Amino acid sequence: MTGPYILQPDPSDPALSTEVPGIDQTGAPVMTKVVTEKPLTLYLNSQEVVTMMTIGDHPDLLAVGYLKNQNMLSDTDVITGIDYDDDLEVVVVRTEQETNFEDKMKKKVRTSGCAQGTVFGDVMEGFDRIDLPANAKIKTSWLYHLAKTINMTPSLYLEAGAIHGCVLCQEDKPLVYMEDVGRHNAVDKIAGWMMLNKIPAGDKIFYTTGRLTSEMVIKTVMMGIPVLVSRSGFTAWGVELAQKAGLTLIGRARGKRFVALAGNERIEFDMNPDLAGDEPENARRKGSMAAE
């Protein structure tokens, strides 16, 4: 039961992890699987934008999603090509017209050191204009089924830990499951996939293993997705922004338990939590809870 995924992790891909020799608490030699982390430099046309630390899969989706979530690409921009050079660790997104890049960069610098790394001034403009569909809903039966399915999906997280995961879902079906050493990268890859495939967002549910911070909420709202779910906890500003945007914010979703702090009216309690059971054993990931 790994779900009807359109895209899901491939933990067997040798490019995404390495076996490293080490020692354990007794001094005995052990081989430890660790996830890949390498730089990827993104260009928008001739302009260098940023260098990201990424696990390296789906550079095209990451590039487009990053530009989209940073408001450097709009749905009206026509992408004429995405070139990726593995050796140079460079990805170039080409558009029909040049974009007003310099303005964006000025704003970017303002928050570049922020732990969340979002182009804030810029993103917030868009944020206030977004209307999330009021009629969208999330049934608790979907929630429980999604959590179980996602937790049992083979992933680098289960194999090596120390990686974040995000899943785009519809009703009780996970559609696209992305992982990355950078939490934003996992989100951006999904945003890139949605943009390139013109996927409607209003009927989707966004599941993340990461915390429900302001940036996570902003990105979900910017993507037009009305429901955000996490195994993990909340920050105060994340909650405040979710309430402002009318985003349904569900956190601490583990086994039968969860807490909703915004957009509660979309939740349909159609299942007895006791039937959801507790956290499946292998939801406790190997080595690291980093992605939760």
Added chain:
Amino acid sequence: MTGPYILQPDPSDPALSTEVPGIDQTGAPVMTKVVTEKPLTLYLNSQEVVTMMTIGDHPDLLAVGYLKNQNMLSDTDVITGIDYDDDLEVVVVRTEQETNFEDKMKKKVRTSGCAQGTVFGDVMEGFDRIDLPANAKIKTSWLYHLAKTINMTPSLYLEAGAIHGCVLCQEDKPLVYMEDVGRHNAVDKIAGWMMLNKIPAGDKIFYTTGRLTSEMVIKTVMMGIPVLVSRSGFTAWGVELAQKAGLTLIGRARGKRFVALAGNERIEFDMNPDLAGDEPENARRKGSMAAE
């Protein structure tokens, strides 16, 4: 037994968390404690540097530590003042001479979108020059005692989850325990404390709840600390950099278990792991494992 801390979290500080009304999986109303997350804009003299998302405690330490870890401040720079304005959410660090800021900013843009948000080109120059003391050591008895003490220390993590923690330690004693919504902020606050108090680094141990990524390794090495320990997992580049710098890198440290992937020669196995026992109950944090 909360350890002989010089500085430690104050989960009772009302400024650092808020109670938010929500509903649980049964639809019943619940009050949930969530951590504060607010912007802090940092100036170096007259120049705006960055806006960080932070929990908001110790803005002076965060400011100095950020500039230090970004190589914008060196030990030769004389800090003449640190002004913090709570209402404006601004902190200004003043130095005797102006620093060569523009160069730094150019480099900064290059990696501003990186999940880790480090000024890479710049930091790496310093990285290669650092010599970590070979004679420093870490006894497994210290390791087990530190983990227990830190796990039982009252913290926002235990109270509200969704926050990262870092602890500067010496032998089996935790000295300074910082938490923040941004993992880098927690590290930077400790770096700021060390710089302002001229604390030697060669005999210290750095404990983090976060993952052992390239940036975590780089920051620890730049701070001159020879041993980095985490409950969490590794990335491949983090391991590679630790090996290159001769940093002792210990991860997945939970209960009696741990794995070392670099600098193993500093580890002294002076305690039977079975006596270390398993993870203390309250090491399993409330709501979120986000900081691990």
